[in-house]
Amino acid sequence: MKYISTRGQAPVLSFEETMLTGLARDGGLYLPESIPQMSAGDIAALEGLSYEEVAFRVMRPFIGDAFTDEEFQDIIARAYAGFGHAARAPLVQLDSGHFLLELFHGPTLAFKDFAMQLIGQLFEAALKRNGQRVCIVGATSGDTGSAAIEAFRGLDAVDVFILFPHGRVSEVQRRQMTTPTEDNVHALAMDGHFDDCQARVKDMFNDFAFRDAVGLAGVNSINWARVLAQVVYYFTSAVSLGAPQRKVSFTVPTGNFGDIFAGYIAKRMGLPIDRLVVATNQNDILHRCLTSSEYKPDGVIPSISPSMDIQVSSNFERALYYAYGQDGNAVAQLMDELKAGGFSVSQGALQALRETFDSGRCDEDETRATIRDTWAASGELLCPHSAVGVKVANEARVPGTPMITLATAHPAKFPAAVEEASNVHPPLPERMSDLYERSERVSRVDNDLGAIEALIKERTGH
Numbered sequence: 001m002k003y004i005s006t007r008g009q010a011p012v013l014s015f016e017e018t019m020l021t022g023l024a025r026d027g028g029l030y031l032p033e034s035i036p037q038m039s040a041g042d043i044a045a046l047e048g049l050s051y052e053e054v055a056f057r058v059m060r061p062f063i064g065d066a067f068t069d070e071e072f073q074d075i076i077a078r079a080y081a082g083f084g085h086a087a088r089a090p091l092v093q094l095d096s097g098h099f100l101l102e103l104f105h106g107p108t109l110a111f112k113d114f115a116m117q118l119i120g121q122l123f124e125a126a127l128k129r130n131g132q133r134v135c136i137v138g139a140t141s142g143d144t145g146s147a148a149i150e151a152f153r154g155l156d157a158v159d160v161f162i163l164f165p166h167g168r169v170s171e172v173q174r175r176q177m178t179t180p181t182e183d184n185v186h187a188l189a190m191d192g193h194f195d196d197c198q199a200r201v202k203d204m205f206n207d208f209a210f211r212d213a214v215g216l217a218g219v220n221s222i223n224w225a226r227v228l229a230q231v232v233y234y235f236t237s238a239v240s241l242g243a244p245q246r247k248v249s250f251t252v253p254t255g256n257f258g259d260i261f262a263g264y265i266a267k268r269m270g271l272p273i274d275r276l277v278v279a280t281n282q283n284d285i286l287h288r289c290l291t292s293s294e295y296k297p298d299g300v301i302p303s304i305s306p307s308m309d310i311q312v313s314s315n316f317e318r319a320l321y322y323a324y325g326q327d328g329n330a331v332a333q334l335m336d337e338l339k340a341g342g343f344s345v346s347q348g349a350l351q352a353l354r355e356t357f358d359s360g361r362c363d364e365d366e367t368r369a370t371i372r373d374t375w376a377a378s379g380e381l382l383c384p385h386s387a388v389g390v391k392v393a394n395e396a397r398v399p400g401t402p403m404i405t406l407a408t409a410h411p412a413k414f415p416a417a418v419e420e421a422s423n424v425h426p427p428l429p430e431r432m433s434d435l436y437e438r439s440e441r442v443s444r445v446d447n448d449l450g451a452i453e454a455l456i457k458e459r460t461g462h
């Protein structure tokens, strides 16, 4: 299996190289050269299998010869052993025809654990085999950072630096990043918002001298392995509702477009998905783009679903690549226009996107009302991101096709917003109950590429 860049000008890589490389050297994102197919029979055969067995069958064709079957099975087993639910990603029914896919039973209580726990194991195995050391730098609006730190803390061959927007993540998210004591973990609170953090990470990848000197690696969803791991729960949930005989739709609380893009890959592999619904908060650039064709970031507005406070949605580039008929030059041109302020999606590409994606937006009051009403109607306490999904799903669903909304984080990560909306205080799980007593370790940094690079070089001895 070979991987190519969305901008068409970077070296073609193997799975392992792609995973350890992160961003392509032409600034693009890696994608498989062709998408492996699963027949109706292959999908039907997933019924009754464990999450781990489905993960193996779905991901195996993408990894080529990077790992033997036995190695890959062991890696998958270790990745999900620490999850707090036997099903890993249980499906609960909200009402007839609407289901919630709970993706928050991992160690840091967000869907990011599904991919991060896996790539932590994949990195460790690959780096050990190659005798290699890497410096992971990631940007987070709260959940990627905590999941990455949890997955990589204490690993000998990895330093992990996480840039998060100062004052714009929840207290639980911040403490998850600032309380680990391992020396290889570095939480950096940056002035600005998530888009600034992500831009600085991409700048570091595009600074080849720095990139090569420190052995830069990325674990944001620019990393294809992140997306791949997230494809699995689309299969487990759809099969449990009757796929391949029955089509299902998904609504996905969306920011960086990684999670919903994983659903798109599942569909292209053959999973019978009817609609993929992009649910945005008031940072609704994707909804505006899918309804008007204009993609123009106009400033991040802080919300009660802070992990989705994003206006430059990294993985949308991957969707555009397919919408433009896999034309890397066209994508490169759009990304150049984005640097200058924004772009318009061509009518043909917009039509291609709309063949699969619907979209909707949920404002702050609607988010609170959805938390309150869902709690009253079903006893399910939603985090604000999942509430955005449920509200948009309720508007998008059609009779006869089950709708699965992805519940992307545990309500206890956002206790203030959840309590304000529902009058219910969501407690942290027992294993985290001392989170507020642990001491914090964090460095404040300016939004200044040179200063951040200097700090990373100093801390890693380069």
Ligand SMILES: Cc1ncc(COP(=O)(O)O)c(C=O)c1O
Pocket: 110, 111, 142, 143, 144, 221, 253, 254, 255, 256, 257, 258, 259, 260, 307, 308, 385, 386, 408, 409
């Ligand atoms: C809780 C939560 N929900 C939804 C999202 C949006 O996911 P994506 O960025 O993959 O679109 C994020 C951040 O990524 C998140 O942390």
Ligand SMILES: N[C@@H](CCOP(=O)(O)O)C(=O)O
Pocket: 139, 140, 141, 142, 143, 144, 145, 219, 220, 221, 222, 255, 256, 258, 307, 308, 314
């Ligand atoms: N919402 C994310 C933002 C980063 O997204 P990623 O999927 O590209 O890592 C977060 O919680 O950090």
